[in-house]
Amino acid sequence: MNFVIDLNHVSMKYDKKNIALHDVNIHVGAGEFVFIVGASGAGKSSIIKLLLREKTASAGIVSVNGVNVGRLKQRQIPYYRRKLGVVFQDFRLIPNMTVFDNVAFSLRVTDTSNKFIRNRVPYILNLMGLEHKAKSYPHEISGGEQQRVALARALVNDPPILIADEPTGNIDPELSFEIVELLQGINQCGTTVLMVTHEQEMVKSFGGRIITIDRGTVVFDDTVQPDGRMEVLR
Amino acid sequence: MKTSSLRYLIKEGARNIWSNRIMSFTSMGVLTTCLLLVGAAYLITVNVNSMVRYVEDQNEMSVFLAEGIEKAEVSSIQKQISNLRNVVKVDYISKEEGLENMKESFGEDAYLIDDLKDRNPIPETFVVKVEDISLTARTKSDLEAIPGIEDVRASSAVADTMTRLQQIVGTFGSAIILALGIISLVIISNTIRATIFTRRKEINIMKFVGATNSFIRIPFVVEGFLLGLFSASIAFLIIWGSYHYLVDSLKTGASAFLNEVFQSIIPFDELALSLGVFFGITGTVLGMFGSLISMRKHIKV
Structure with a gap:
């Protein structure tokens, strides 16, 4: 089977003492929805850093969309990142740009024509239920709305993979479910979704494929029924 | 790159000046002051040389x-x-x-x-x-x-005085120009570094949506260029005004002999082009280099 995200015996260390990941194997097929769960410091953000090519693995191979990420040359990195949609816990919107411009931003970066931007951005904002907020600035809208703007920005390029790094971390619990449901909806349209979170209870209530990371290794990787029991791998 | 993208980037650079107006204002103040001082040193040197030449002609x-x-x-x-x-x-x-x-x-x-x-x-x-x-x-x-x-x-007394004046002005003038050049480069790149430090988040976001380094750089370079151009224009206008004022007041109060010497003061029109070109180039180059130097660190993600 071809995996869109494929970590083979991946280790990563910041220095000799701080080993972030040890012999991690994660294989995600096209169209899957995967939760990566773990306490803070377990190694979740290291996985994100590897996938975004912010850091490189000290051993093993990280491959995304068939690209060996560790082998990318410096000038190829921007083009590689355009195939990934990313949302972060802190939204990372540009404060002095309107919602429209924030979303249009990732299209402008890829040298897209104004005509396409004028059609595509309202369409995506509409999907996210944000059409009436297009002219607002990030500080004028709620946390949940800001995260939806970030999602719109991640999806506007139509990337095959969406990576969500603690997308619900800064949002009220009731809105968190809304965000995850939105992610599942996106997944149903064919996008592979990888959601990293420490909120184990919420993940369990949704079910699906869950990968648990603890102290730099994978301790659980299986499909779980909603509200089902999770047994740690041995 | 499409022209629409280039237009967008240039617009971004101009917009950034207004969004970060306090920093822009500071940078412009520093750059204008440095250009003014260097310009004044240049004008004094040029005029003393011209006066010496005048006295030499009479000599x-x-x-x-x-x-x-x-x-x-x-x-x-x-x-x-x-x-x-x-x-x-x-x-x-x-x-x-x-x-x-x-x-x-x-x-x-x-x-x-x-x-x-x-x-x-x-x-x-x-x-x-x-x-x-x-x-x-x-x-x-x-x-x-x-x-x-x-x-x-x-009349070797006049000759001696003029020669000494020329030497002093020459030495001090070039020392001042050199020192101010270095100081302004340091201050400008520090000011821009502070600007960029507050905008490193923005740069970081650009990196994660897949912006190439040149795409990230262009607005900053445009910003530096425009700031340099504004500063150069302000410095030019100030120098223009004060030069006229100073020359007029010198000529009215001077004795007959000095007045004759002051005839050799170079009219501003003759210096305007070289001074304008010098200000324009120095201002914009300093502005752009300041931008590039100070964002070097943040672009590596």
Whole structure:
């Protein structure tokens, strides 16, 4: 089977003492929805850093969309990142740009024509239920709305993979479910979704494929029924 | 890159100036001040040089020949004088011409010296123009060494003062220009670094949506360019105004001699082009380099 995200015996260390990941194997097929769960410091953000090519693995191979990420040359990195949609816990919107411009931003970066931007951005904002907020600035809208703007920005390029790094971390619990449901909806349209979170209870209530990371290794990787029991791998 | 993208990037750069107006204002203040000081140093140097040149042009020595010298000898002396280093021009004034000149300067009272015609007391004279007034003293002694020359008169006091002034202004002027150039580069790149530090988040976001480094750089470079251009224009206008004001006030209060020297002050129109080009290039180049230097660190993600 071809995996869109494929970590083979991946280790990563910041220095000799701080080993972030040890012999991690994660294989995600096209169209899957995967939760990566773990306490803070377990190694979740290291996985994100590897996938975004912010850091490189000290051993093993990280491959995304068939690209060996560790082998990318410096000038190829921007083009590689355009195939990934990313949302972060802190939204990372540009404060002095309107919602429209924030979303249009990732299209402008890829040298897209104004005509396409004028059609595509309202369409995506509409999907996210944000059409009436297009002219607002990030500080004028709620946390949940800001995260939806970030999602719109991640999806506007139509990337095959969406990576969500603690997308619900800064949002009220009731809105968190809304965000995850939105992610599942996106997944149903064919996008592979990888959601990293420490909120184990919420993940369990949704079910699906869950990968648990603890102290730099994978301790659980299986499909779980909603509200089902999770047994740690041995 | 599409032209629509380029337009967007240039617009972004201009917009950033307004969004970060406090920092933009600070950068412009620093850049304008530095350009003003460098411009003032340049104008002072140029004008002192011009004044020295003026005084040099006036700088003639009168060489008086001994009484009763043969015609042949006169032309041999003339040859010797013009062979001296530092001598650019030698004019011969005969006894008769000398007397005429004197009569002319007497004007209406010329009749007083009418009867001097037969026993003309004016010696034969050479008017010698020197090239470098700092060498006046040496040229004078060279002249005095030529046989047949009785006396040499030179206004070496003025020459000395002007030469010293020129040296001081030259040394200090170039030192000031050099020091300010370095200081302004440091201050500008620090100011821009502070600007960029507050915007490193923005750069980080650009990196994660897949912006290439050149795409990230262009708005910052445009911003630096525009800030440099604005600063250069402001500095130019200030210099223009103060130069006119200063020259006018110098000319009204000056004595007759100084007023003559001040005639050699270069009119602003003659300096405007070179100063404008200098300001424009220095301002924009400093602005752009400041941007590039200070964002180097943040672009590596």
